[in-house]
Amino acid sequence: MATPRGLLYSWTARPPQAKSCVLVCSSVFGDFVANYNRERLIGRLLASRGHGVMRFHYSGEGNSQGQRRDMTLPTLYDDARAVLNHAESLGFSQFALLGTRVGALVAAATVSAMPSSVPLAVWEPPKDPLRFLAEAQRANRMSRAAQGGGENAVNWRQELEQNGVVHLLGYDVYPAMVESLESVDFLTTLGPETRNVMLARFAAKEGAPDPIRDGLVDRGFNVQHDSYGLTESWWFHSEKALESNNLITGTVDWLAAALPEPA
DSSP states (O other), rough: EHHHHTOEEEEEOOOTTEEEEEEEEEETTHHHTOOOTHHHHHHHHHHTTOOOOEEEEETSTTTSSSSSGGGGGHHHHHHHHHHHHHHTTOOOOOEEOOOOOOHHHHHHHHHHHHHOOOEEEOOOOOOSSSSHHHHHHHHHHHHHHHOOOOOOOHHHHHHHHSSSSSTTTTEEEHHHHOOOOOOOTTTHHSSSSSOOOEEESOOOOOOOOEEEEEEEHEEEEEEEEOOEEEEEOOSSOOOOOOOOHHHHHHHHHHHHHOOOOOO
8 A cells, every 4th residue: 555655564364343453553573573473373263263354564664665764653653544444444443452562552543533332352462662673682692792703793772873783683663763762651552541461471470570561450441461582582583483282272252252253
């Protein structure tokens, strides 16, 4: 589909007579690749249960057109809205959203403009959206140390200021994206309307505080909070990404229960 930044790649599952559709909002950079197979499996399983699915690549990411240097959180929002409009043009009328990591912010912003009946599932929504850049540099240093390299890498913010781009595990991150992530808060982005939310954590100690969960509960959201015992780093791509059947089936079960039954 066409956007001001070029054509967006999208994948659509449209079972016969399906009126319900799950819009999947991916994360970005290393997260986008590391989580790709999970999102593909989510789409296939939802479609097998009679629900429509829309997956897409942001402008500047994956198979979509556009430049990564132009990516910002608002452009990610705009891309999600364009895909949602396209889904409506295909005849879908009931929606749910799934957002992963930074994509949870995109899903939250998108659903905030929709009725409170629209459910939202999120995986690992970031309390501090810039933290994932620090995680990438830490992973980069660990990889370099394991290969016998030195520890002379500058802080990612220094590199960004000096070079106008920071290279994190093979991904170029530009100032526009960093600036758009500053001071962004998931709970604020989600808006005032209460709704059903599934909050999935990859690994969390039982009874440990979760500021996002607690904030949702305090505001009256109906929250299902689950931990799945997954410990892999999103920035390191490994076969462990395939070992997440409980996360996938748990999310699909929740989304299917939250949507109307297929006709």
